[in-house]
Amino acid sequence: MQKYDYIITGTGASGLMLIHHLISDSYFDQKQILMIDKQTKDLNDRTWCFWEKDIGIWDKILIKKWNNIYFGSDWFSKKIDISPYQYKMIRSKEFYRFVFNEVQMKSNVTIVQEEVLDIKDEGNIVKVETDQKNYLGDKVFNSIIFSSAYKEQMKYPVLNQHFIGWFIKTSEPVFDTTMATFMDFTVEQKGNTRFMYILPISETEALFEYTLFSEALLKEKEYEDEIIKYLQEREITQYEITEKEKGCIPMTCYDFRKHNSKNIIHLGTAGGWTKPSTGFTFSLTSKKIQKLTNYLKKSSDLSQFGKRTKFWYYDLLFIDLLYKKNHIGASLFSKLFERNKVTKILKFLDEESTLLEDVQITTSLPALNFLKMLWVRISGKFSKAN
Structure with missing residues (x-):
């Protein structure tokens, strides 16, 4: 050999x-x-997307980058300038x-x-x-x-980030190319954490992904029906589907x-x-x-190589809560974006924030829910089954 x-x-x-x-x-x-x-x-x-300051090692192969993102929900909606970050897309x-x-x-x-x-x-x-x-x-x-x-195993819950995406091309210019839709929770939640993710590549081309953070996957038709419904509600009816993609990522x-x-x-x-x-x-x-x-x-x-950091514990409580109460995801993310500067959120999600910034982020979310999850973890009573 x-x-x-x-x-x-x-x-x-x-x-x-x-x-x-x-x-x-x-x-x-x-x-x-x-x-x-x-x-x-x-x-x-x-399709991979990420946010980054300045020029990165993958910039030469970027398909698109945006200076603004959109967050939407029934509680809070806003187009947000994320500078000095840019949101970047690679195929x-x-x-x-x-x-x-x-x-x-x-x-x-x-x-x-x-x-x-x-x-x-x-x-x-x-x-x-x-x-x-x-x-x-x-x-x-x-x-x-x-x-x-x-x-x-039963100790740590497993949610899935699962999605189906359509690359569509319209006959007329309809997309705002200066802004990527990071999360739009105005879609019907149906007891889960569901949102639309939109990446406009040109005024006539965009990727629409119907995405869930949940345990169970859907039938393919359910994802695609929601994309169709979303497009119709925005009066986007004249288009062709140029590509499709789907994925499932364990959380x-x-x-x-x-x-x-x-x-x-x-x-x-x-x-x-x-x-x-x-x-x-x-x-x-x-x-x-x-x-x-x-x-x-x-x-x-x-x-x-690699050690467990403080961010693992933050993620643990968040996933525990989202696993037990999957229907409150839209509310949690809404409070996060409404009560914090987006640059601080992105820094926190990049696992680069200071302890003070961590406290500011975590205390902007409903304390009681997380304290209950913390108590369950400390007492050793957490199980995926209960």
């Missing part, structure tokens, strides 16, 4: 972010790296093309199209089994979810890190790098990959 210094299993966002940073740093030039994925990544199968096809073009210039990187079946840390080496052969690696970076343990504080070992680390969603309270993954993963790249220069024990 051929041996590699590093093996990256899965070439989604986190795997490609990692290889981008590794091959951009001369420190890793002598490392032999293998990338394994069962699919060739060359389609627009994902996966451009992202894949950009990173794979970089990889092709590097002789120390090998790519194989095979299905990964198992990864096993054998102490001094990691064995990766695919549907075609076995490989050995000193370190393995995995972004494939193999275990359903996070769903089956949970389950400790994915315990599946790491000295020589294996799980990345992205598989590593628990999704922000539990929002489902956002791209920005936090990008930051963690940069930290991981630096960590590899100093330490060989991957199990010690």
Whole structure:
């Protein structure tokens, strides 16, 4: 079996972010790296959005960016200037093309199209089994979810950010290209946390995503019926659907890190790098990959990378509450945006806020609900079943 210094299993966002940073740093030039994925990544199968100050490392492949966002609900609605932040959009096809073009210039990187079946840390080496052969690696970076343990455990609730999106093109200019709709909760909630997410690319092109934060998924027709209804209410009737996308992202504080070992680390969603309270993954993963790249220069024990922070505890109480009372999501987010500066909210969600800012954010939300969740956690009585 051929041996590699590093093996990256899965070439989604986190795997490609990692290889981008590794091959951009001369420190890793002598490392032999293998990338394994069962699919060739060359389609627009994902749309990633994030907020950021100034120019970032992915700016050259942005599809669109906005200086304003819109938040809407029955309690509070406003178009908001988010400067010095910008809200940025990337389509996966451009992202894949950009990173794979970089990889092709590097002789120390090998790519194989095979299905990964198992990864096993054998102490001094990691064995990766695919549907075609076995490989050995000193370190393995995995972004494939193999275990359903996070769903089956009872300690931490699992909500899903699930959605279906339509890219539509209208015959006449109808969209405000200066503003992205971050959350519009004016759609019927039906006992859940439901909103419309809108990204206008031009005056005649936009992505409409009907999104839920809830446990159970819907039938495909239910998502699409809500998109149709939303468009009709805004008198947008002359359009064609140019593309569709759908997704489901787990929102949970389950400790994915315990599946790491000295020589294996799980990345992205598989590593628990999704922000539990929002489902956002791209920005936090990008930051963690940069930290991981630096960590590899100093330490060989991957199990010690990353520590639980204060934001994990904030997310825990928020998800606990949203799991038990899914119908109050629109009200919670409305109070958050009505009572706080948006720049402070974005900083908080980016996990960069100070303790004082944390207090200001958390005390703007209904205290009694969160105190009840805190008591249940402290008393050790929380269970997904009760």
